[in-house]
Structures are given as structure tokens and as C-alpha cells.
Amino acid sequence: MDPAVLRDDMVDGLEHALGRPLPEGIGLAMRTVPRREFVEDAPYDNRPSTVDGAVTLAPGTVARLLTALDPREGDEALVVGAGAGYTAAVLAELLDGRRVHALDIARPQVYRARSNLEAAGYGEVLVDCREGSSGLPEYAPYDRILIEAGVVEPPRPLLEQLAEDGRLVFPKGNGDQTLVAVTRDPDAPDGYRRVDERGPVQFAPLLVDGEQPGVTRNRTQREDRERAERGPSPGWEHEWLDWGERLSGRERRSGAPDYGDYGDRR
Template identity: 60%
Template structure:
């Protein structure tokens, strides 16, 4: 079946009441225009509503991508930053709405940055700037942004991303740890709207990405190890204290 037909069927299913995740004309038209198979590869699986793993990242199911896009609600001409670009599909849909020259994307994993650039070029969105950055720091060179989309979970809105918002800008992100909610955050980190439960992988920091040369322990694991160590005594410490008490008892 032709990709155009598969794409129409995909968006139709996302608009129908059973799913109802595509509600606006802007998102619906953009998802009908963006050739998702340029980002996923196989034409048949590209338009199935399911997620899959690729180079250590999750390629979002179309219905999940639609939820993010509807919450973000970019307008034509908006300056947009996508954090966690992955293979670039969500970025492409944003570029279709806002204009490719207005969209910037970053990812912490270098192979994904190269792949996103290639995919966006092949799909006709080569003007999108894609760079390798730590998502926690955002992309301050091109701030302020009308919209920032974070495609990974965080307990609190990253301060740098909030600081890079325009005065009336908005950050859309999955917030939480084990229990997550898709939220819209405004300047000052105030939650403006909640869009229901989601489940995303946590935001990565340097040392945690899949292409790291040496991954014996991540920075997050270092912190947890230090916290555990601070709250307990090691075996040699117990032995020393025991012997000390025995010596004091003999005096």
C-alpha cells in the first residue's frame, strides 16, 4: 500500500473517538504531510500505532507523539526547541507547523543527532538545526523560545529550559518518576495544565547515553551510591568499633 494512504489511515485512526488524540487541524494536517517512513524505515511498521527501541532510544508511537504535539500546540512562526530529538519524527511535525527554520532540536546521543539530521533532510526539513547537547542545559544561543518540548521524564522542570522560555512561552514535558503526568509549564516553573498520565524514560545526563565509551557507573548511580554510603557503616568500621568497645571494657 502507498505511504500516503497508510499515513491517511494512521491519522484517521488517531482522530476517531476510540483514540481521539488528534484534535486540532494543525496537528492532523501536519501528521498527514510528514512522511513517517523516512524516520522509521519500514513503510508498513512506520504507520502502525506502536513504539519501538532504536539506538537506545524509544521511537514514540504515533498516538503518543500526537499527545505531545497537541499539548505543545505550536503556531506558524513560533520559535521551538525539541529536547530529546531521537530519530526526528516529532521534530518534523513541529517543523511542518511552525516552519523548519524556526525549529531547533538537541539530543545527548551523537549517533541519534546524525540520524535525526539525515532523516529530517530526507523528509524535506533540512533547515531544522539539530545539535548534540545535554538536554538539561537547553540551547541558550537561540533562546527565547515560544515552545519547548521535552521528550523525556524529569521530576522537576529543568531550570535552564524554563529560563529559555519567552515571557508567554510554554514547556511541555512528562513530569514525575514512577508516576508521570504530561504537563504544560510556564515561566517561573508554574504548571499551567495537566494532560493525563504518561510513561517516558527519564532524562539522560552525560555518562548515561547508550553510546558512552565507558559506562561502568552513571552520574545518577554515583549520587545514589554516595547517599547510601553516607547513611551506613561499612564492615571494617563495625569491626573497629567492636574492638574499641572491648578494649574499653577491659580497663
């Protein structure tokens, strides 16, 4: 069957389940983005998919997130938790790919998101390997920030990267979560105020550096294991610390990202 027809059926099904149309721009974008580039198995079913740790949210969930985000023409947007890249692609269709930035803590997922976005025609979206709570300050401020992971409170660096009157959307809570939208408010005790609430959701928690797949959380344990494997050598500790800084991206904070072996922005 024609993929365009399948996309139309997907959005029609979402709107039928909701009992109302999606916001016009979001509905049109979801009818346009080829989800099959992000999900191979039944790409237009309303269900999530996970391949090698890279998550593609269910279309209905993406619609809920973007409705809460309320992106407007000309906005600069940041997606925290790139996953397989589908949400960023829909945002790119709405806003223009060069206005959309995404990050993920797991380098394999960064590779996958970049490849999927390129295949879908949204290669201009920037995807970087970063800890989500640190954001992407090189391209701030952002009019819209979307966190695709659960947090109790929005990380301070992300609030600081939010433009005046910008909107940050995130699943609030640990166990029971609620999708909320906030904006900066220097007069509020926590520096933000809630402007919208969109009901219950369930997301995995936001990971911090060391919790990505394949990395030991306790740095001392990792240091001991690696030192035993390679043997003692002069200056090893300094080299290890320097390596840790490069992995966390701290060397790049002073300017535009250095993609190194991540590949160039397309």
C-alpha cells in the same frame, strides 16, 4: 499502497480512538510528514520504534505531546530528546524548519535524526549534540519547549530559555508520570506555574552528561581506564579536561554552535 493513503489512515485511526478530531494543524502535519523516513517497519502503525537507541514515539503519543504544546504560527520551538527526529519533523511542518531546534545527548542519535530529517525534506531543522537539561541558549528564547523524557521538575536553564508567555511541556515524575504544560512565573515559588495537564504517560528519564550510551558515568573511573590504556604523558590531565569541555559543548556557549565533526546545518 500510496503512502499518503497510509498516513490518512493512521490519523483517521487516531481520531477514531480519541472520539474526536486532532487539532487541525497537527492532524494535517501528521498526514503530510513521511513517517517511513523515520521508521522502516510498519511506519504507520500506532506503536513506537527504537533503532540503535534512537526512539520514534508512537503517532498517538506525538499527537498528545503536540496537542499539549499547542504550537502557533511564528513560534520558535525546541525539542529536548531528538530521538530519530519524527516529532521535530511534525513541528517543522507546523512551524517552518528554521524555527525548530532539537538536541540529543547521544551523538549517534544526532546523526540519525539529521539524516532522517534530511531524507524527509526537513533538513533545515537544527539538531545539536547537547545535554538536554542545558538546552540550546544560542537560539533562545523559545515560545515552545518539549522535553521527551521524564523529569521531576523542569530544568532551570530550560525555564530561563522560555519566552515570556511561552509553554514548556514535559512528563513530570519518576515512576508515575503526568504530562504537564507550564509557563514561567517569577512570582511562583519554583519560578513556573502549571497551565495544562494531559494525563498519565511513561517516558525514560532525562539523561545527564555521562549517562549517554558508551560513556562511563563516573569520571574518575573513566580517567583511570583511559590513562592506563594510553600511558602517562606530560599534560595528559589538561588535554583530558579540554576534551571533556568540547564534548559537553561549553566552548560553544558564547556564540552559534560549532558543529565540528557533527556536520553542517543543512
